[in-house]
Amino acid sequence: MIGDGSTADTGKQPNQPDKPIPLEPGETPPQFVIFSWDGAGEVGNGLFPRFLELARNHGAGMTFFLSGLYLLPESKKRLYQPPNNPVGASDIGYLSDAHLKETLKYTRQAWSEGHEIGTHFNGHFCGGSGSVANWTPAQWNSEIDQAVSFVTEWRTNTGWTDEEPLPFDYHRELVGGRTPCLLGQDNLLPAAKERGWRYDASSPGGRQMWPEKRHGVWDLPLQGIPFPGHSFDVLSMDYNILANQSKNTTKGMPSRYPAWRAQATASYLAGFKRAYETNRAPFYIGNHFEEWNGGIYMDAVEEALKGMAGKQDVRLVSFRQFVDWLDVQDPRVLDRLRSLEVGQAPPGGWNAFFKASGTAGVKGPSGAPS
Structure with a gap:
């Protein structure tokens, strides 16, 4: 047990790929594909276990960017002091006790099955004067400290003594994250470097090329990928595809769902094909556990993963596993x-x-x- 028993050191993480090795002379690089999830809380829609099962069936590693507030009960929300926002404020809801317990359950399972637990920070502030876009490196450090405390002290904050600990030391496990709305990376990176983080996945508008480091941290941005039926690329995340389909609503016209689902699936597969058949640049796909437009984006992600898995040289890995290879x-x-x-x-x-x-x-x- 570590600290109050919210977490525990259970040894080496299970279900990891073989130790990475350098490319052989003239060897074709692997095609890495990283599926990641922002927030990563189970809210009763069964999406967390659905994608754990999908990953298990196809030998995939994934990254789950856990929002710290998803392990803080709403009755204790005043423990959260977000930079430039009122105490206890959050632009995402606090989970019910039942959903908090489910989030603990599936976070345990995810790590035990070989997936990475990163961070999506806490209150998800994207607009106004309190936006994460305006936070200083010191404020990012405060936000990270609080996110870590909510994960490592959930037992104290909930009073639950009959729940199993999370089976990892989060201080060692946490080596990267993704900011809310892909904002604020410039000031996050100095804090990330100071903390020894190995990567950051917050940059918007990346291209399908091999990555480089910024401030000594691997910069792994969401990427522009082909968008069938259009001359422009779309960012490789469910929300950005939605924004180009149903605009500002998550409940568009149901009659259009089949075409939108097919378009989203084709977009992911086109991004994969463009890299796989050319420069082999790693492909990053960002998601939320959501049911927007009838859940079509979850279906698209599942079909896309099935279309990529099992192909020669393809490795479905977490961000952490990918930077292990890079390093x-x-x-x-x-x-x-x-x-x-x-x-x-x-x-x-x-x-x-x-x-x-x-x-x-x-x-x-x-x-x-x-």
Whole structure:
């Protein structure tokens, strides 16, 4: 047990992929796909267990960005002191006790099945003077400290003594997050670096290219992907597809649901295909446990994952597992990969591409060929 018993050190996380190794000379890079979930609370719609089962059936790792407030009972909301907002305020609702217990249950299960537990912070403030867009690095540190405390002290805050602890040390587990509404990354990154975080997934408007670090932290942005029927790309998240379909409502015309569902599925698969058949850039998909427009985006995500799983070289992993792989690659190899534009295949194939740069036989950080 750690602290008040809300969390516990149960040893090495189960169900992890093999230890990552550097690319061999001229080797085709894997196609990484990372499915992630903002908020990651179970609110009685069965979506958390649905996607745990989907991941289990297809050998997928995922990242669940847990909102700290989802483990704080509303009766204790005054424990939350959000920067630039009233005490206890939140732009997302507090969970009922029953849903808080379900969130604990599925968070335990997620980690035990090999998934990553990151953070979506707390109050989800996107507008007005209290928006996370305006927070300073010090305020981000306060927000993170509070998110960690709500996860690591839920037993004290709820008074529940018959619930099992979360089976991980959150201080070690937490190595990255995604900000509300993809806002505020510039001031978050100094705080993230100070805390030893390994990545941040908050940047909006990324492109399907190999990533780089900002402030010493891997910057893993949601990406623009093809949007069938349109000449522009759409951001690789359920909400952004919705915003281009039913505009400002989550309850659009039911008669349009089948076409929108098909369009969302095709968009995810087009983004995957564009990377898989060309530069092999990692593909990030952001989601919420939601039932917008009749749940069509949840269906689209499921169908897209099924369409990607099992293909040669495809690895469905968490953000943490992906940066584990990045961190053992030779920096010169990653630089070479970053030279490929969106949808650009390596000229002459992967072996020739690496040979042309003189990186086909370089030694990786572990001494193995990369």
